[in-house]
Amino acid sequence: MGHANIADLIGQELPYLRRYARALTGNQKTGDTYAAATLEAILEDRSLFDAGHSAKVALFKAFNQIWVSSGAPVDQADGEGDGSPEARAQWRMAGLTKHSREVLLLHAIEGLTTNQIGEVIGVEEDEAVELLRIARSEMAKTVTGRILVIEDEAIIAMDIMAIVEQMGHHVTGNARTRDAAIEMARKDPPDMILADIQLADKSSGIDAVAHILKEQGDVPVVFITAFPERLLTGERPEPAFLITKPYSEEQVHSAVSQAMFFASSASITT
Template sequence: MVDAERQDLIRALPFARRFARALEGNQKQGDQLVAHALKNLATLKDGHNIGIRYRLYRAITERFQQANEGPHTSVTLTLTQRFVLLLTSLEEVPLSAVALILDKSEQDILEDITRANDGLRSVAETSVLIIEDEPIIAMDIQDVVQQCGHRIAGVAYNEADAVRIAKETRPGLILADINLGGGGDGMHAVGRIMKDHQAPVIFVTAYPERLLTGEQEEPSFIITKPFEPTTLAITTYQAVTGGVKAI
C-alpha cells in the first residue's frame, strides 16, 4: 500500500469503526468486524473505484451479512435497510455512493429508505435522558427526540443533575454530550449512572473521530452534532435492540 493510500485508510478508520459498532451494538464486536473487513480489503472487488472509505463500508456490510444469514422473524428492519439508514444518516454517505457500496440501484436504495422509515415509526417508544449543558441545544435535541416518538425522562445540564435524574427516572436511553463545560464530563456522568442503572447510551459530539482512536475505552454509539431526526431514530433503534443478534 502506497503512503497516500495508507493515509486515506487512517483517516477512514474512525468512521468505519463507528459504522461497525452501530451495526454490532457494542465496541468489541464492532472492532472485530472492522478487523475482518481490513483483512478482506485487499481482495475486495472494486469495479467502481469508490475510494478506500467506501470500500471499507462495503467490506463491513459483506462480512456482517455473512455472519447474520438466515431469517430474523422479529426484526423490524432488514439488514439492508439498516445498512442504508446507517450509511445515509449516521455516516452521511451520498445516495449514489451507497448504491455502489451495496451494489444496488439508486431507486432500490430510495425504496429501502422509505420502507425503513416506516419500520422505524413502528418501533416501541422509550424514555430518554438528555445530558447537554447548552439550554438552546438541549431544547433542539428534545424536539428531535420527541419527533422520533420518544418520551423525555429529563434534561440535565451538568453531571450532578444527570446522575440524580437517572436515579429518579430510570431512563430507557441516555443521549449525552461529551463536553459539559463547567458542569463536568458527559462520559464521566454516564459512568457514574451505569454503576446503578444500565441503559443504552448514545454520545453526541461535533468531533466523533476524536473518540475513535483505539487508545482507550470508547462509546459504542456516537452521532455527530448537529444531527437529523433520522440519524437519531436509526441510532436509537440500534442502541435499544443492541444489534441484530440481540433481537
C-alpha cells in the same frame, strides 16, 4: 495506488467505519471485530480498495463484503438465544427487511448518498431509495421510552428534546453537568440516555453515563460530539451509537431508534 496512500486514506475513514460497525452490531467488540476483518481483507487483496470509488465508499464496500460473507448473522437468530442483550438484539433484527438497517445507518449517520449506498451494498440506486423508505418506516415502529438528555447548550438541548418527543418518547429531564445527570437518573431512571461528551463545568458526559450504567445496569446510550475522531480511537470503551455535531434531525431519529431497538448498551463499560 501505493500502500502508504491506501494506509492514509483508510486511517482517515477508519473512525467512521468503527462507528458504523458498532451501530450495525450494537456492540463495540463485535463491531471492531468486523472492522479489523475488513482491514485484513484489504491487506490481502488491494483490489477491494482500487475500484474507482471514494475512499469512504471503497472502505465501506469492503466492510459490507465481509459482513455479508460472514453469513448474515441476523438471519441465523433462533428465538432469543442465550438471553443476553446482544442475542435479543440479533433475534429482533431477524424481522427487519434485508439491508434496511445498513441503508438507514449509511445514509443518516454516515452521510452517504443513495447512489453511494447502492455502490456499498451492491444494488441500484432506486433500490437503495426504497430500502431507505422501508427502514424509516420500520424504525418508526420501535418501542418508545423515557429519555434523559445530558446537554449543556440550552438551544441544542431544547432541539434534541423536541425531536425525541416528536418521536413519541418522554424526556425525563435535561442535565448540564455530570453530577446533575447522575442525580436525575437516580430520581427518575431513564430507559435511554442521550448525552453530550463535554459538559458545562468541564465534566464528562462519558463519566456521567458510565456512573449511571454502573448503578442502573444496561441502558441504551447515544452520544453527541463535535469531535468524533477524538473518541473513536479503539483504545478504550467507546459508544456504539454516536452523532456528530452539527447533527441533522434525521441523524437523531436514526440513532435513537437504533439504540432503542437494541434496548441495551454495549456503549460504555466500566
